[in-house]
Amino acid sequence: MAEAETIAPPEEQPEIELPERRLLLFEIGGSLFACDMAAVREIIPFQRITRLPGAPPAVCGLINLRGTIVTVLDLGIRVGKKPCNREGGLILLVPYGDKLVGVGVDEVRDLHSVRVGEVDQEGSLAAFDARIILGLAEVEGDLAVILDINQVVRDILGKGGES
Secondary structure, eight states, X not given: OOOOOOOOOOOOOOOOOOXXXXXXXXXXXXXXXXXXXXXXXXXXXXXXXXXXXTOOTTEEEEEEETTEEEEEEEHHHHTTSSOOOTTTOEEEEEEETTEEEEEEESEEEEEEEEEGGGOBSSSSOTTSOTTTEEEEEEEXXXXXXXXXXXXXXXXHHTTSOOO
């Protein structure tokens, strides 16, 4: 007679923790955008900008940041919105090679953590340039477009205008 085999109850599988992305949320032209916080070195208020004759429209100009000349880009123009608020807006300082480049935005909202699996990389991104978009994320009921801020900088400065 065969012995009865005891079947152990299935063990509960521990829920796998997905890594999180720390996103910096900001507004441009009334729309919510985000980028990886690790890509931003510092956030400063807009300052007096010296315009560069012949520079592309997405290049605001130059600022003097603690004795260093920094090129400032207009993210609003790059993403097809109105130009960023140069009176009350902010500048995200982003490393570019061994320099810093400023990226102008209207307003910085908050830091937000999003699980990697919660980023929609397939959604309705047709309205945007796929080279600079990493995906979409729902943040407190709003949809944020996650930008590859480093690619935005390379994209603008690669077409001329690097200082």
